[in-house]
Amino acid sequence: MTPGVPAGAEVPAGRxxxxxxxxxxxxxxxxxxxxxxxxxxxxxxxxxxxxxxAAGLRVADDVAGAVAEADVVVLAVPLxxxxxxxxxxxxxxxxxxxxTDVGSVKGPVRQAVAAAGLGERxxxxxxxxxxxxSGFGASSADLLDGAPWAVTVEAPGTDPGxxxxxxxxxxxxxxxxxxxxxxxxxxxxTALISHVPHVLATQLLNAVAGAPVRDVxxxxxxxxxxxxxxVAFTDPVRTEAMVTENxxxxxxxxxxxxxxxxxxxxxxxxNASLTGFFHEADEVRTRWVPRRAGAGAAxxxxxxxxxxxxxxxxxxxxxxxxGAVVTRVDADGVHxx
Amino acid sequence: MTPGVPAGAEVPAGRxxxxxxxxxxxxxxxxxxxxxxxxxxxxxxxxxxxxxxAAGLRVADDVAGAVAEADVVVLAVPLxxxxxxxxxxxxxxxxxxxxTDVGSVKGPVRQAVAAAGLGERxxxxxxxxxxxxSGFGASSADLLDGAPWAVTVEAPGTDPGxxxxxxxxxxxxxxxxxxxxxxxxxxxxTALISHVPHVLATQLLNAVAGAPVRDVxxxxxxxxxxxxxxVAFTDPVRTEAMVTENxxxxxxxxxxxxxxxxxxxxxxxxNASLTGFFHEADEVRTRWVPRRAGAGAAxxxxxxxxxxxxxxxxxxxxxxxxGAVVTRVDADGVHxx
Numbered sequence: 001m002t003p004g005v006p007a008g009a010e011v012p013a014g015r016x017x018x019x020x021x022x023x024x025x026x027x028x029x030x031x032x033x034x035x036x037x038x039x040x041x042x043x044x045x046x047x048x049x050x051x052x053x054a055a056g057l058r059v060a061d062d063v064a065g066a067v068a069e070a071d072v073v074v075l076a077v078p079l080x081x082x083x084x085x086x087x088x089x090x091x092x093x094x095x096x097x098x099x100t101d102v103g104s105v106k107g108p109v110r111q112a113v114a115a116a117g118l119g120e121r122x123x124x125x126x127x128x129x130x131x132x133x134s135g136f137g138a139s140s141a142d143l144l145d146g147a148p149w150a151v152t153v154e155a156p157g158t159d160p161g162x163x164x165x166x167x168x169x170x171x172x173x174x175x176x177x178x179x180x181x182x183x184x185x186x187x188x189x190t191a192l193i194s195h196v197p198h199v200l201a202t203q204l205l206n207a208v209a210g211a212p213v214r215d216v217x218x219x220x221x222x223x224x225x226x227x228x229x230x231v232a233f234t235d236p237v238r239t240e241a242m243v244t245e246n247x248x249x250x251x252x253x254x255x256x257x258x259x260x261x262x263x264x265x266x267x268x269x270x271n272a273s274l275t276g277f278f279h280e281a282d283e284v285r286t287r288w289v290p291r292r293a294g295a296g297a298a299x300x301x302x303x304x305x306x307x308x309x310x311x312x313x314x315x316x317x318x319x320x321x322x323g324a325v326v327t328r329v330d331a332d333g334v335h336x337x
Numbered sequence: 338m339t340p341g342v343p344a345g346a347e348v349p350a351g352r353x354x355x356x357x358x359x360x361x362x363x364x365x366x367x368x369x370x371x372x373x374x375x376x377x378x379x380x381x382x383x384x385x386x387x388x389x390x391a392a393g394l395r396v397a398d399d400v401a402g403a404v405a406e407a408d409v410v411v412l413a414v415p416l417x418x419x420x421x422x423x424x425x426x427x428x429x430x431x432x433x434x435x436x437t438d439v440g441s442v443k444g445p446v447r448q449a450v451a452a453a454g455l456g457e458r459x460x461x462x463x464x465x466x467x468x469x470x471s472g473f474g475a476s477s478a479d480l481l482d483g484a485p486w487a488v489t490v491e492a493p494g495t496d497p498g499x500x501x502x503x504x505x506x507x508x509x510x511x512x513x514x515x516x517x518x519x520x521x522x523x524x525x526x527t528a529l530i531s532h533v534p535h536v537l538a539t540q541l542l543n544a545v546a547g548a549p550v551r552d553v554x555x556x557x558x559x560x561x562x563x564x565x566x567x568v569a570f571t572d573p574v575r576t577e578a579m580v581t582e583n584x585x586x587x588x589x590x591x592x593x594x595x596x597x598x599x600x601x602x603x604x605x606x607x608n609a610s611l612t613g614f615f616h617e618a619d620e621v622r623t624r625w626v627p628r629r630a631g632a633g634a635a636x637x638x639x640x641x642x643x644x645x646x647x648x649x650x651x652x653x654x655x656x657x658x659x660g661a662v663v664t665r666v667d668a669d670g671v672h673x674x
Contacts, residue, residue: 281569
């Protein structure tokens with residue numbers, strides 16, 4: 001998809017190259033393929049490439065082959081190899097190609113991509129979906145279908161055409177929604193809603209695993225333990241990477257958790273009231289209905305449309321910082337719900 | 338059901354009186370009714386009694402009427418009124434009636450029941466099932482069908498006939514499994530698998546509710562936050578009661594959580610490795626498959642049978658402390674899986 005060329009919400013987004021065919025990259029490639037988009041995948045692992053080809057996907061033999069004619073390049077590789085892969089993309093992709101990713105932390109990805117000289121072409125992206133499994137074998141076209149995404153930009157300096165390209169991809173063939181945010185806002189929010197939950201789930205599982213009453217506890221474990229530890233069954237290597245990559249935001253959030261839990265312990269040990277602690281979130285408790293996976297924009301209030309003119313990314317950023325999401329991009333502009 | 342009278346696993350358990358028709362008591366009464374057991378319910382709230390009667394349940398007008406001809410009395414009331422209700426039961430129930438409960442903490446219930454003079458007749462019980470809802474309106478026959486239960490006794494001094502009566506009820510018409518434990522073992526294990534998870538889930542929800550990025554965070558929240566906070570949507574009044582009633586075991590478990598999280602923060606702030614933390618539970622991670630609600634004894638290894646002779650409760654306690662559960666009680670004895 002070339003910036004400036006209008007595209008309907010359901011028109012596939014030109015040639016998309018997906019680099020890295022693990023759980024998320026594989027699911028992305030499968031979904032685009034299912035939607036008849038022009039998608040080509042690549043993975044450094046030969047067996048993964050073979051599995052992807054066997055699943056019917058078009059697979060290139062190297063990065064250069066994957067990105068040679070791409071309109072959008074999706075970096076779906078771990079952060080530790082992001083810089084090296086971005087350098088290969090910089091050498092081989094057309095200058096018009098927009099570069100995006102699917103990583104769970106956005107600031108460090110932008111740094112790695114900028115170091116490879118792709119900063120001007122980069123728009124961050126993070127699908128808020130996953131499972132406790134990993135690898136191409138666990139990928140499916142369903143995983144990202146209709147998922148909520150975060151799409152991140154630099155507050156000033158975002159190329160509106162490239163932002164529009166990524167928003168069209170997410171809300172078009174992927175049928176998702178997109179919250180347009182700064183890297184900082186994304187990384188702070190995801191520390192709270194994803195990375196800290198992963199740390200707490202791991203601590204819960206560790207505590208039971210190391211307890212003398214372990215076998216009894218695991219035998220009795222029901223809903224609250226199963227839900228509270230589900231993400232601790234995620235690949236621990238990936239979880240450690242995700243948490244440490246966002247250390248700048250995870251550490252202060254965990255410090256607050258420590259303070260809060262110390263206050264609970266003190267109250268329990270002195271028979272003081274915990275009513276304040278247990279009712280602190282009552283407003284959210286009554287107001288917020290957890291979104292089901294794939295629910296997309298269902299249930300959101302009727303929205304507004306920001307025309308694709310002037311400094312429209314700033315207007316979209318402001319709306320999304322207040323909780324709105326992009327549901328569609330068409331000739332009328334960016335639809336917010 | 339009279340202790341000493343053999344009963345097949347599917348024979349309803351004599352007259353069962355269920356006192357308190359909230360989520361758990363209501364679900365218990367509904368399930369027993371669905372299994373054609375002789376069950377009579379009572380609730381202090383007139384509207385709840387009317388709703389239960391409208392649902393087809395037999396409902397008494399007072400505690401005395403409910404327990405007058407009971408073989409098993411189930412105390413399904415909050416701990417704060419347990420003593421008062423137990424005193425009413427002591428005054429009105431036949432001396433042969435076995436007294437049990439459905440509370441999430443066992444030591445304090447035994448104290449309250451013993452204070453009412455029912456200590457000799459009491460066997461503790463706790464179904465490991467629940468939802469984030471409460472009240473008779475949320476109850477259903479499905480909730481406890483096939484649930485895993487903890488059944489608690491005093492290590493010496495348990496009346497074998499009364500223990501058998503409760504095991505027959507749980508594994509017979511309720512089609513559940515029962516881990517027979519001491520109160521202490523139960524309360525320590527449930528602190529780890531239920532009460533601490535409720536506290537951590539509440540802290541997660543509170544942290545987001547109070548964050549400047551709240552709206553963005555709730556907008557992006559996906560699987561890990563939804564699962565990690567699910568039980569924080571439980572009635573906070575009930576959660577506070579459950580946590581504070583088990584303060585003796587919850588406080589030290591939370592102290593350990595604080596220490597563990599402080600170590601994670603220190604590692605994040607010094608770029609030290611967190612590999613140990615994230616892999617500490619690898620053995621459990623690979624070995625333990627979370628049980629689905631209602632799965633009952635499915636997947637457990639083939640078990641043994643302890644004849645109902647001699648000090649059989651001690652033999653059952655030992656097996657259950659190692660992770661076994663009672664799956665059936667019949668003329669051959671107590672079946673363990």
